[in-house]
Amino acid sequence: MTQGTIFGVGLGPGDPELMSVRADRLVRGARHIAFFRKPGREGQARRIVNGMLAETATEFAMEYPITTEIPLKDPRYNAILSAFYADCAAHLAEMSGQGRNVVVLCEGDPFFYGSFMHLYTRLRDIAPVRVVPAITGMSGAWTATGTPITWGDDVLTVLMGTLPETELARRMADTDAVVVMKIGRNLDKIKRALRHSGLFDRAWLVEHAAMPNQTVTPLHETEDRVAPYFSIIVVHGQGRRP
Amino acid sequence: MTQGTIFGVGLGPGDPELMSVRADRLVRGARHIAFFRKPGREGQARRIVNGMLAETATEFAMEYPITTEIPLKDPRYNAILSAFYADCAAHLAEMSGQGRNVVVLCEGDPFFYGSFMHLYTRLRDIAPVRVVPAITGMSGAWTATGTPITWGDDVLTVLMGTLPETELARRMADTDAVVVMKIGRNLDKIKRALRHSGLFDRAWLVEHAAMPNQTVTPLHETEDRVAPYFSIIVVHGQGRRP
Known part of the structure; x- marks a missing residue:
């Protein structure tokens, strides 16, 4: 057979x-x-x-x-x-x-x-x-923000929220665009790393991307929210744009 | 109207x-x-x-x-x-x-x-x-290699081949998985950066991903090939895999 x-x-x-x-x-x-x-x-x-x-x-x-x-x-x-x-x-x-x-x-x-x-x-x-292959969750997330994720020569770094805080902060400070996945109980740690790297005010939290209950929120407005594990944080690149 | x-x-x-x-x-x-x-x-x-x-x-x-x-x-x-x-x-x-x-x-x-x-x-x-949104060219490329791109807590860095060689090498040496786009006339520079960062032997060149003329080649076997601008180089992460 x-x-x-x-x-x-x-x-x-x-x-x-x-x-x-x-x-x-x-x-x-x-x-x-x-x-x-x-x-x-x-x-x-x-x-x-x-x-x-x-x-x-x-x-x-x-x-x-x-x-x-x-x-x-x-x-x-x-x-x-x-x-x-x-x-x-x-x-x-x-x-x-x-x-x-x-x-x-x-x-x-x-x-x-x-x-x-x-x-x-x-x-x-x-x-x-x-x-x-399929559309990634992160593509769904950056499309939901209504702003392109990367321009020109931008470097995109994809990070898991499960990484140590210092590791997250170091890498966030050394890239143009960031995607953070696996949020959930790591949210507070990720927020601290974003603050430390100077990206906090440009970060967006996307929950349930491409689903009926999708939300897109500037991270600094999320307060003490508990984010679902499969939510995604996005920081857009600022590269060359003729 | x-x-x-x-x-x-x-x-x-x-x-x-x-x-x-x-x-x-x-x-x-x-x-x-x-x-x-x-x-x-x-x-x-x-x-x-x-x-x-x-x-x-x-x-x-x-x-x-x-x-x-x-x-x-x-x-x-x-x-x-x-x-x-x-x-x-x-x-x-x-x-x-x-x-x-x-x-x-x-x-x-x-x-x-x-x-x-x-x-x-x-x-x-x-x-x-x-x-x-759509399936990215890089998803097409890593699927073509028949090997997952990222595991566990792997960091993925997406780089444009138009970046300076030292910048490419530095970032390649400090990540788990790499995607390089915009290859074309930058191929030799990208190869040198991969050699410098120790990733050359794990790198794959994918041309025309998801098209009838798709090719997937270990980079060290590409010799003096001229790669199309929209070809993609992939280095797979080696992260946690139960």
Whole structure:
């Protein structure tokens, strides 16, 4: 029997109309889908495709065993997640072996800080895998601000809010445009780093980019807001513009 | 009369199937399109939508008066381009005033180092403008390499090949993942900077990402190749991967 293909399909920032034509076709035609989510949640990737799936499509929900319950630096964190990804990959490989194509729904772009990469590296040598790129969450965020992110020779630095404060501040002070992802409980630390680097007054917080509940707020007006993990901070470049 | 809307529509990296559902719909339904190109060329943006346009669609080709004939630092460069963008914007504003919607075709993502930004800033206060984000050329490039670009807390730095060599080398040596755009005649300089920063052996050159003539080559195997301006160099991050 011919092996089925595992498709890692980027869904983009959240608006179904911002999915690629190819992603739209694959999702609507899928007989089997898979997606990550927290236990007890619908899952953001699954929500984006609401109303697009065939009635007979089977769904494989891959539920993270942990998210923030164990600190990143705890060795158990890696061990637990590694076993989880191995289990998920084994299940997908089995489906492929049965000749089934599976569409794995991925928020944003699969190869850009995405969870799918952990399946991809475990599957690519044992099953046919294809990746469909997508509009990144950060593109959705800077488009939402109504201002271009980079001009001319601007340097863009993409930072994770999980980095140490001094590291964030140092890199923010040494670039033209900044995107910070993975905000959530890191927001206060990120704000301090932005103040330290002189970028605070130019920073914007974008929550739920490209979704009906999208908000775009100058960071200095966010006060004590708690931002969702998948919100994005943007500082626009100021480069050459004829 | 109601003003027409100017749509800045990102087309993505080049494969028409990687256009968003919204972009696809806008392009196919357009009665008026506009696009940049070099004089005497078809234009990359225009080529991507071949076969998608209504037969009756009008086309406004905006032909760059200069590209590399005058150095960037020559003050005439800015003056000539500025007048060009002002002319194009005036023409589009006039169409909008006549109640016409115009779809401006943009390679990649309009707000990410795109020429449309120069029209956008001239139009947004005088006409309705909407921007449709898209898959960036760099997403097309890293997907083409078959390897994820960033993991865990990786820092991604996006650099223009037009920057000075020492600046390129310094920044390459101080990041996890790198994307270099605007290659062309800067290729030798970029190679030296990558060697200096120790990243040369991990660098890939992607030409014509997501197009039928796509090539993906380890940079050290490119020898004396002349790379097209819109090729992209990618160095993948090595971050945390459970």
